[in-house]
Amino acid sequence: MLSLQLVSSIFRFLPELPVEVLALKEREFILAARTSGKGEVRIAMDHILPNIASVLIVQGTIQFALGILAEAGLSYLGLGTQPPMPSWGKMLSEAQTMMFLAPNLQYSWTGNCPHCSWLESAGRRFT
Helix, strand or coil, X not given: CHHHHHHHHXXXXXXXXXXXXXXXXXXXXXXXXXXXXXXXXXXXXXXXXXXXXXXXXXXXXXXXXXXXXXXXXXXXXXXXXXXCCCCHHHHHHHHHHHHHHCHHHHCCCCXXXXXXXXXXXXXXXXX
């Protein structure tokens, strides 16, 4: 399933690459490399690929995050990975049932947690 998401995400940002490459081919340093006698493959490897690497990294990171969210959403609905495999969506689905059994555990550690007072008392005890 992950490989299918990976392949589909590659095809989403592939149309952006020719736009970047065509914009780079008009730049002066490409013209200088061409007049110095470098071939097309050498220009692509030395000049074009390093300049589009940032676009590839950013788009790859965004697509990777979207893939994780899609997998978590499918797992939350019960359509994702099977139970021995861990998944954020499956964990959220199981935690949702626990919210009704122990509602005091749903408080955030970063917010105003009434059960965090023991942390303050433990900190005072060790100082």
